[in-house]
Amino acid sequence: MYGPGVQPGGLAIATIRCMWAGMNSFSFSLHAESGQARTGVISTPRGEIRTPAFMPVGTAATVKAMLPESVRETGADILLGNTYHLMLRPTAERIAKLGGLHKFMNWERPILTDSGGFQVMSLAGLRKLNEQGVTFKSHIDGSKHELTPERSMEIQKLLGSDIVMCFDECPALPATDKEVAESMRLSMRWAARSKEAFGDRPGHALFGIMQGGVTPELREESAKALQEIGFDGYAVGGLAVGEGQEAMFGVLDYAPGYLPKDRPRYLMGVGKPDDIVGAVKRGIDMMDCVLPSRSGRTGQVWTRYGFLNIKNARHQDDPRPIDENCTCPTCRNYSRAYLHHVFRSQEIISSMLLTWHNLHYYQEIMAGMREAIAAGRFDTWETEFHAQRAQGDIEQL
Numbered sequence: 001m002y003g004p005g006v007q008p009g010g011l012a013i014a015t016i017r018c019m020w021a022g023m024n025s026f027s028f029s030l031h032a033e034s035g036q037a038r039t040g041v042i043s044t045p046r047g048e049i050r051t052p053a054f055m056p057v058g059t060a061a062t063v064k065a066m067l068p069e070s071v072r073e074t075g076a077d078i079l080l081g082n083t084y085h086l087m088l089r090p091t092a093e094r095i096a097k098l099g100g101l102h103k104f105m106n107w108e109r110p111i112l113t114d115s116g117g118f119q120v121m122s123l124a125g126l127r128k129l130n131e132q133g134v135t136f137k138s139h140i141d142g143s144k145h146e147l148t149p150e151r152s153m154e155i156q157k158l159l160g161s162d163i164v165m166c167f168d169e170c171p172a173l174p175a176t177d178k179e180v181a182e183s184m185r186l187s188m189r190w191a192a193r194s195k196e197a198f199g200d201r202p203g204h205a206l207f208g209i210m211q212g213g214v215t216p217e218l219r220e221e222s223a224k225a226l227q228e229i230g231f232d233g234y235a236v237g238g239l240a241v242g243e244g245q246e247a248m249f250g251v252l253d254y255a256p257g258y259l260p261k262d263r264p265r266y267l268m269g270v271g272k273p274d275d276i277v278g279a280v281k282r283g284i285d286m287m288d289c290v291l292p293s294r295s296g297r298t299g300q301v302w303t304r305y306g307f308l309n310i311k312n313a314r315h316q317d318d319p320r321p322i323d324e325n326c327t328c329p330t331c332r333n334y335s336r337a338y339l340h341h342v343f344r345s346q347e348i349i350s351s352m353l354l355t356w357h358n359l360h361y362y363q364e365i366m367a368g369m370r371e372a373i374a375a376g377r378f379d380t381w382e383t384e385f386h387a388q389r390a391q392g393d394i395e396q397l
């Protein structure tokens with residue numbers, strides 16, 4: 001029932017240690033395994049994060065269309081904030097003066113911030129990259145900025161982030177093996193500078209980011225380099241950038257195995273429900289993605305029976321909820337006909353209700369996986385998950 005080295009009696013001891021440690025420091029307790037899938041708890045001074053965990057994305061200090069207390073009600077233990085967006089507007093210095101990001105956005109629980117590197121690559125203009133870091137122009141007003149490992153650490157500290165990410169570079173695809181290797185080694189030098197600049201901050205964690213594309217040797221080299229520096233957690237970077245699910249799972253079949261078992265593993269920017277389940281199956285503990293919230297704003301709904309588009313005319317006379325078995329406020333109180341109407345009318349409540357449902361569904365998946373792993377029946381749960389999705393949406397009335 002429990003994985004190697006994890007005994008039922010050990011569970012209570014691990015939990016107690018975790019509660020004590022949670023008072024003033026950052027720690028990770030692995031509670032059970034089922035195959036490669038793991039469940040545990042990350043403890044921070046701002047609360048516990050049950051893993052596997054899905055982190056909704058609060059890009060500009062808000063999960064769009066949601067109150068923070070509503071995000072919490074969906075079951076989220078932690079949010080992600082974007083360094084790139086916040087450094088440009090309203091600026092990290094302003095947020096620090098106003099008491100930090102938690103107070104600023106009214107979310108007292110843990111926050112993970114990315115390093116800004118990925119969005120510099122995907123959003124900013126006129127980028128110049130060298131050993132020192134990256135200079136770029138803001139996509140908002142064209143103003144010039146510089147991000148280095150040191151500056152990224154400074155910004156994330158000003159924001160008051162609980163889990164800080166190393167500043168890294170993710171090469172644009174397609175890239176040759178040589179380009180991927182050079183970029184990975186630059187990221188490892190930046191990881192060492194990030195660690196140095198992060199310093200000693202009890203209760204705050206710094207995660208390293210493994211790079212190396214789809215080449216096992218480069219992934220292994222990167223994992224070793226990171227562990228020599230030493231981090232509180234490790235991310236598998238450079239995925240979810242358009243390589244497709246098969247290539248991503250191909251890397252996840254081996255890459256988590258290069259990382260220490262006793263530290264959380266984070267897959268950045270993933271993904272669709274079946275990506276998330278496949279990643280957890282392969283040993284990932286944390287994920288984030290804009291998909292459930294962004295989809296909610298465009299009328300796209302994720303359910304246990306697959307995907308549906310609320311703007312389709314088939315919903316306009318349908319008094320049934322999106323999912324009769326879903327306990328979210330949207331499904332408890334509103335019909336498909338109403339959701340179709342408010343979406344077509346571009347009413348703000350449409351984004352609110354559809355985002356709430358999508359985030360709730362994602363958190364239900366996470367809770368289901370945590371329970372199944374703890375009971376040692378992840379494979380059975382996964383088979384049911386795929387079977388339900390294959391049924392497709394309910395028949396039209």
Ligand SMILES: [Zn+2]
Nearest residue numbers: 326328331357
């Ligand atoms: Zn629902």
